[in-house]
Structure formats: structure tokens, C-alpha cells
Amino acid sequence: MSNATAEQYFADEKIPFSRLEAKPFFENLTLKEKKYAHFMSRAAFEGTRIIIEQTNPRAMPIYDLIITLFSDEQGKMIDTNILHKASGVSKEDFDHFLQYNAQFLSNLSNYKSFGDEKFIPRISSETFKKIVQSSGSEKAIELFNQSCEEIYSIGPSARTLLGFPEDGHVTGYYSENITKEDIKLVEEFLQKEKISPLNTRLFKDTNTNDFTLAVATAKSDLPSNAYKLRNGQSIKVSYGDHQLCMEKVAAAIKSAIPFAANENQKKMLEEYYNTFTDGSGRAYSDSQRYWLQDLNPRVETNIGFVETYRDPQGVRAEWEGFVAMVNQEQTKKFNRLVSNAPLFVSRLPWGKEFERDTLNPPDFTSLEVLSFATGGIPAGINLPNLSEVTQIYGSKNVSLGNIISAQSPDEKFPFIREEDLELYKKYRNLSFEVQVGTHELGHGTGKLLSEDENGNLNFDSERVINPLTGERVQTWYKPGQTFNSEFKSIASSYEECRAECIALSLSPHNDILKIFDYEGQEAEDILYIMYLNMARAGLTALEFYNPEAKKWGQAHMQARYAILNVMMKAGDDFIRIKPCTVDGKKSVEIHLDRKKIREIGAPAVTDFLRKLQIFKATGDSKNGIQFYLDSTSVHEEWYALRDIVIDSKQPRKAFVQCNTFIKDNDVLLTEYEASAIGMIQSYIERRV
Structure with a gap:
């Protein structure tokens, strides 16, 4: 294989590491709350190997190699300077070696959590082997020999994308x-x-x-x-x-029970223990019901097989678990959003027949993440993903404050005009906070028209008219059917697109912007940067589209590309992508007419949203899937833009998380430096 082809799969050269700052919020907890947070963090991270196995079953020896190579006989982190000196390789090669190992841990696979594409080291297999051999560890050498082919294989017969095996892709x-x-x-x-x-x-x-x-x-x-x-x-x-992992998860859950803050938390943990012990779907549903009734906890947590993004069929879920502390000041804003939820939801572009019969105001909090066992940490969460629960009990919306606010000093922003750059940097995170809030609120909206086992409908089939056809509703969810089961592989992306559209549709209203303390010119700037940021996200999304496989590798980016398409087709030059030159290279810049957001951009997005919702509500997967695939298809005229995007791409942040330890009846928190070495050390000391 040519070097040019290999370079396509190289691990990022200088990934921006960011330490997940949580210590001030953790230190404000009581000892009981700290112990609860500790054991739930352990429960979450005990599923680390499940995530690796689900993503790529061949990757486990790579994980074991990293843990073995960087651990001494006492299980502590080795001095990497000694390993570097013993190997005799250049500083550049050793840095590339560290970067690959840290990026594997950040993604919990050798496939990107954001993009689903394989990545390989920037050094030769000979150099990699030389470093491993210099450690003197027979086990590490054996693990390298087991995993070398998987680490480097990118030939014609190699599987370099996650997806259906039948299509030549990888899945666990x-x-x-x-x-x-x-x-x-x-x-x-x-x-x-x-x-x-x-x-x-x-x-x-x-x-x-x-x-x-x-x-x-x-x-x-x-x-x-x-x-x-x-x-x-x-x-x-x-x-x-996954028995060994599940045993450890269940044991950690059991250890957390004595430190539950209330009866709802205790029952939630008991049901978690049951579902992780015997696999009961009923127990998992019950755990989520109790979780929803545990309002405004000081320590928030959710755990289990949650998101279906990585399953190519879109029905099996990846293991994840998070523990976080509530940011009380920031939560006040979200509470104001929730208290006005009925008013805001009434503005959505569908009649009451397509909205939930009883709007359960979501519990909306801003959290500071202590730990998050996952291949890629999101900025916000709406849970649970169980329609039989959320349609009755509502949902919880969560904004992850220290994820949104995390910045890298070296971060660049391609495709933003020079005249917009200062404003963009100033308001990008602040506007994203508004977007996340309204986005997560949006996940909790919309009725699913359905039939129960006794043939009873939750809507009047004689009276409810499908606004897209002007005729009575012809389709709905039959017993046992769910949105995921009917919309299959596109379900996650489709729902993310719906929520993003809700954010863009609602945010132009001044009363929503005022909730977040933005008024006058500042509110207009926030709105402008929100739309500009979405347009940029839709453009950079092209990185995650594979033209050969004609396949999207990331649900959120597929959704954002669809929205960019909608805004560009809105007309009246609302958005234009113009060619330019940056540092002597071809590039493009986004021109968005801020004066036309309310009259051109928002109405186009709102009309698109209406169609998404009606197809989803009526269970019309045949037309809904086709509509979404048409909206996210990438025509050849976009390929040249994609080349520019890839040439300008910025590495995705990697979050180095802390660990907690119980010592002398106290819970100690250990933080690590924001670097490849810090990432590796955090996993060495996590011992999972």
C-alpha cells in the first residue's frame, strides 16, 4: 500500500488533550456522596473492556499491550523517559508512539469514536516493535506479536470502517x-x-x-x-x-447502595444490580423509572447499555456510564427553560395530536463530569432511550458544563471568515450552551402514535390528519415496535437531527435567549454564532463521510450536514460557501447573512423539522428513511469540498479523566496532566 494511502489512516499528530476539571465540585460533596460517586465511577469503568469488545473484538490485545507495557511490577506507571532511552528511537518517533497509545485509550478502540474509521500509528511496525522489545517484558512482546497485524492492517482486504460484516466492515x-x-x-x-x-x-x-x-x-x-x-x-x-466485567459492575453497584441519598436512588441501584446480574430488560426499565423520579440529586449518574449509535442496525447499545456533580448556578438557567417548556413546545411545527398527551417537564441540570466511561464524551444528554418510559414519565436533560467549556490554546477554526473570528471565539461556547439546552429539551418532545397488545390506539384514527398528506393517518407503531426497531440504522442520526432542528427553530425567540441572560445585541450575536457554528459543523461533517462506502461514520455529523443542506437550499443567499486561500492553500469560508436568520433560515429548518417529526410520530419508516437518506446524500460536487475539509481538519479533543480512591475511610481524587502520558497513567491507575 502506498504511503499516501497509509497517511489517510494515521493517528492524529498533535491531539489536543484537556484535563476534565471536576475537583472543586467533588470537594464540596459530603463523605457519603463522595463514596457514592466513587463506587458508581468504578461500576462505569468496569465496563471498559465491554466497549472495546463491542467496537472491535480484535482490539483487546492492543489494550492489554498498552496496560502491560506502561505498568511496572507493582502495577504503577513506568517512567516513559527510561523506556524512550532504552528503545533508542528518535524523540519524534517516541512521541508518535505515545500519541497512538493515548488515542487508543481515548477512543477505547483503534477505531475513532467520532467517525468510526480505523487509525494506525505514525511509525513503522519495526519501530513500534523495537520500543516494545526494549521494555524487556515478555508479556508485552507476546501481546505485540498477537496484535501487530490488527494495529497496522489497512490493505485492500482489511476492514477499516465500522459497520455490517456483510459490507466488509467491522463490528463486535x-x-x-x-x-x-x-x-x-x-x-x-x-x-x-x-x-x-x-x-x-x-x-x-x-x-x-x-x-x-x-x-x-x-x-x-x-x-x-x-x-x-x-x-x-x-x-x-x-x-x-461479558461475564467478568458484568460481575465487577454488579459488585460496584452493590457497594454503592449503602450510600444512596434516598429511596429512589436505592431502588434504582437495586434494579441496576438485577439487570446487570440476570440481563432483565424489565429491571433496566424499572431502574430508569426510579432514576427519573430521583430529582435534583447532588450526584447524578446513569449507567448501562445506553446508546445505539455504533450498532450498524441501530438497536443494540454500547456500554457507558457517567458520574457528575450538579452545577447549581448553571442549573438555575435550565430550570427556567423547563418551567417554560409547555410554552416553547407549543411553538413546535406540529399540532397537539403529534405531541405527548401530558408534557412531563424534564429534569434539566448542568453537570460537571467526574467520570465518563465511553469512547467519546458528548456535550449533552437526554435519557432514557426507552420510549415506553419517556412517553409516560418524561426524561432528564443534562448539559455537561466542563465538556462544553474545555478549550485548547492551539485550537483553530477553519472556514470562519476573518471578520467573524473574534465574535466566533467569544460566543462559540456560550451559544453552544443555548443550543445544547434547547436540543436536549427537544429530545423529550413528540408523540409516537401506537397500538397496544389489545388493539387500543393512543390517538383517534378517525380524526387525526397527517399534515404531509392531508389524509387520515395510515401508519403507526404496532405492538413490540419502537422507533429504533423501525428506523433501524438511521434512527440515532435521525433523532439527533430532529433535536438540532428544534434548537435552531426555538432559539430565535427572544424569551428563550433571555432565559440564558442574553438580551439586545448580545442575544443577536449569540443567535448568529449558533447558526454559523451549525453551518460550520455541517461543512466539517464531510470528514466523516466515506465516498467509497457511501457511508456516514458519525450520527451527529450526518445530522448537521443535513441541516447545512437545508439552510443552503433556503435560498436568497442565506448561506454561501465561497472559495478562498489560507496559508497558500485552497480553502473556503462561510458567508451567513445574519439579517435573514428569522425570515429565511429558521423557517426552512422548521419546515424540515416538521417532516422529520411527522414521519417519526406515525412510524412511517418507509418514507421517513428515504427522506432522511435523500437529505444526507453527498453528491459528487461536494467531493472537492470534502478534500478541503480533510486537508484542514482539526484533531478532536481527548479528555484526561481523574480517578478516585478510598483510603483511611476517605475518598481521594487524583488528577493527571493533560497529555498522552497523563491519559495512559489514568488508565494504568484505573486498573480495568
Whole structure:
């Protein structure tokens, strides 16, 4: 393979590391709250290996290699200067070596958490091997030999994208012989038997073609049940997937129970323990119900198989868990947003027939993250992702303050005009805070028209008119069907797009901007930068589109590209992308007419939002999927722009997280430097 092709997959050269600052908020907790936070952090991080296995099953030896290579005999971080000196390699090569290892830990895989594309070291395998051998660790050398091919393979037969095995891609959710038809067949069975797929993986025996549905549980001796599928094939539901991790998760949850702040927290933890022990979907749903009833906790946490972004089918969920402390001052703003939620939701472009019968005001808090076990930390969260729970009990909206505010001094902002740059830097984070708030509020809106097992509808089929057709509603969710099961692989991106559109549709209203303490010219500047930032995000999203596979690698970026398309098609030169030259290279800059946001831009986004919502509400997956695929298709005339985007791309931030330890009946917090070495040390001391 040519060097030019290999360079496409090189790990970022100088990734911006940012320390996740949480100590001031942690120190304000009581000892009981600190112990609760400690054990829930442990529970979250005990699932680290689950994330790696779900993403790329071949990557586990790489993780073990990193932990082994950088640990001494006592399990402490080694002096990397000694390793560098012993290896005899150049400083540049050793820095590239550290960067690769740290980026693996940041993504918890050798595939990017934001983009789903493989990355490889910027040094040769010979240089990598030389460093490993200089450690003198036989185990590290053995692990390198096991993982070398996986670390470096990018040839024609290599799988460099996450996705369906049938399409030549990588996934840990399915065995390589599983086809899309197999997945659909099993999905029918799961809906019929009311088995949640969230905590499962699917495998097929190469000899018998029979299936195994592996459920993640701490117990492995639970009775396995065998069933016949529609086509006569057999499927066995077995337990004990990710068993060692799940045992540790359940043990940490159990240790947290004595430190629960109230009865709702205690019941939530008990249901978490049950679902992680025996895989019960009912127990997981109950844990989320109790979580929703635990309002305004000092320590907020959520854990489990949560987001379905990485499953190519969009129904199986990745392990994650977070622990955070409430930022009381910032939360006051979000509480004002929540108290006015009925008014703001009434402005959304669909009638009351398509809105939830009872709007449960969401619990909306601003959090400072203590720990987040995931391959990529978001800026905001709306949970739970269980429509049977949220349609009745509502949801919690969370803004992660120390994620939004984290900055790197070397950060650059391609495609922003020179005359906009100062304003952009000043208001980018502040406008994003407004966007995250209204975005997460948006996730909690919208009714799903559905039919229960007794044939009862939650809407009047004789009276409700589909505004897109002018006729009575013809489609809705049948028993066992969910938005994810019907909209499949695009469901996550589709919903993120809907929420982003809600943010852009609602934010031009002055009363919303006032909630965040912005009025007059400053409010207008905030609104302008919000729209400009969305346009820039839609442009930079092209990095995450693979023209050869015609596949998007990141749900949020696919959504933002769709919105950029909508705004560009709004007309009247609302947005133009003009060619320019930066540092002697071809580039482009975004020209957005701020005077036309309310009269041109926002109405175009609102009309697009209306269609997204109606297709979702009516369960019209056939037309909804096609509409979204058309909206996110990348035509060849965009390819030249994509080349410019890739040539100007900025590395994504990596967050170095702290660890907590119990010593002498106290909980101590240890922070690490914002560097590749700090990232590696944090995982060495985490011992997962």
C-alpha cells in the first residue's frame, strides 16, 4: 500500500488533550456522596473492556499491550523517559508512539469514536516493535506479536470502517458470518418475544447456521432457552456475555447502595444490580423509572447499555456510564427553560395530536463530569432511550458544563471568515450552551402514535390528519415496535437531527435567549454564532463521510450536514460557501447573512423539522428513511469540498479523566496532566 494511502489512516499528530476539571465540585460533596460517586465511577469503568469488545473484538490485545507495557511490577506507571532511552528511537518517533497509545485509550478502540474509521500509528511496525522489545517484558512482546497485524492492517482486504460484516466492515455486535437478513429475522423474533436487544450480541454457528443471542450478565448459569425462527432456524438465548466485567459492575453497584441519598436512588441501584446480574430488560426499565423520579440529586449518574449509535442496525447499545456533580448556578438557567417548556413546545411545527398527551417537564441540570466511561464524551444528554418510559414519565436533560467549556490554546477554526473570528471565539461556547439546552429539551418532545397488545390506539384514527398528506393517518407503531426497531440504522442520526432542528427553530425567540441572560445585541450575536457554528459543523461533517462506502461514520455529523443542506437550499443567499486561500492553500469560508436568520433560515429548518417529526410520530419508516437518506446524500460536487475539509481538519479533543480512591475511610481524587502520558497513567491507575 502506498504511503499516501497509509497517511489517510494515521493517528492524529498533535491531539489536543484537556484535563476534565471536576475537583472543586467533588470537594464540596459530603463523605457519603463522595463514596457514592466513587463506587458508581468504578461500576462505569468496569465496563471498559465491554466497549472495546463491542467496537472491535480484535482490539483487546492492543489494550492489554498498552496496560502491560506502561505498568511496572507493582502495577504503577513506568517512567516513559527510561523506556524512550532504552528503545533508542528518535524523540519524534517516541512521541508518535505515545500519541497512538493515548488515542487508543481515548477512543477505547483503534477505531475513532467520532467517525468510526480505523487509525494506525505514525511509525513503522519495526519501530513500534523495537520500543516494545526494549521494555524487556515478555508479556508485552507476546501481546505485540498477537496484535501487530490488527494495529497496522489497512490493505485492500482489511476492514477499516465500522459497520455490517456483510459490507466488509467491522463490528463486535455480530459474528462475521451474520447477514443483514439474519439480523432482520432475529429482530422479528425479539419483537414477538418482547426481548430487549440493547444488552445483546448475535452470533451464527458456521456449521449449523443456528443463532446464539448472547445476553450480557454477571450470571452464566441462567437457563438457556431455544426457539425456532420463522424460517425454521434455531436461536438460543444464552447468558454470561461479558461475564467478568458484568460481575465487577454488579459488585460496584452493590457497594454503592449503602450510600444512596434516598429511596429512589436505592431502588434504582437495586434494579441496576438485577439487570446487570440476570440481563432483565424489565429491571433496566424499572431502574430508569426510579432514576427519573430521583430529582435534583447532588450526584447524578446513569449507567448501562445506553446508546445505539455504533450498532450498524441501530438497536443494540454500547456500554457507558457517567458520574457528575450538579452545577447549581448553571442549573438555575435550565430550570427556567423547563418551567417554560409547555410554552416553547407549543411553538413546535406540529399540532397537539403529534405531541405527548401530558408534557412531563424534564429534569434539566448542568453537570460537571467526574467520570465518563465511553469512547467519546458528548456535550449533552437526554435519557432514557426507552420510549415506553419517556412517553409516560418524561426524561432528564443534562448539559455537561466542563465538556462544553474545555478549550485548547492551539485550537483553530477553519472556514470562519476573518471578520467573524473574534465574535466566533467569544460566543462559540456560550451559544453552544443555548443550543445544547434547547436540543436536549427537544429530545423529550413528540408523540409516537401506537397500538397496544389489545388493539387500543393512543390517538383517534378517525380524526387525526397527517399534515404531509392531508389524509387520515395510515401508519403507526404496532405492538413490540419502537422507533429504533423501525428506523433501524438511521434512527440515532435521525433523532439527533430532529433535536438540532428544534434548537435552531426555538432559539430565535427572544424569551428563550433571555432565559440564558442574553438580551439586545448580545442575544443577536449569540443567535448568529449558533447558526454559523451549525453551518460550520455541517461543512466539517464531510470528514466523516466515506465516498467509497457511501457511508456516514458519525450520527451527529450526518445530522448537521443535513441541516447545512437545508439552510443552503433556503435560498436568497442565506448561506454561501465561497472559495478562498489560507496559508497558500485552497480553502473556503462561510458567508451567513445574519439579517435573514428569522425570515429565511429558521423557517426552512422548521419546515424540515416538521417532516422529520411527522414521519417519526406515525412510524412511517418507509418514507421517513428515504427522506432522511435523500437529505444526507453527498453528491459528487461536494467531493472537492470534502478534500478541503480533510486537508484542514482539526484533531478532536481527548479528555484526561481523574480517578478516585478510598483510603483511611476517605475518598481521594487524583488528577493527571493533560497529555498522552497523563491519559495512559489514568488508565494504568484505573486498573480495568
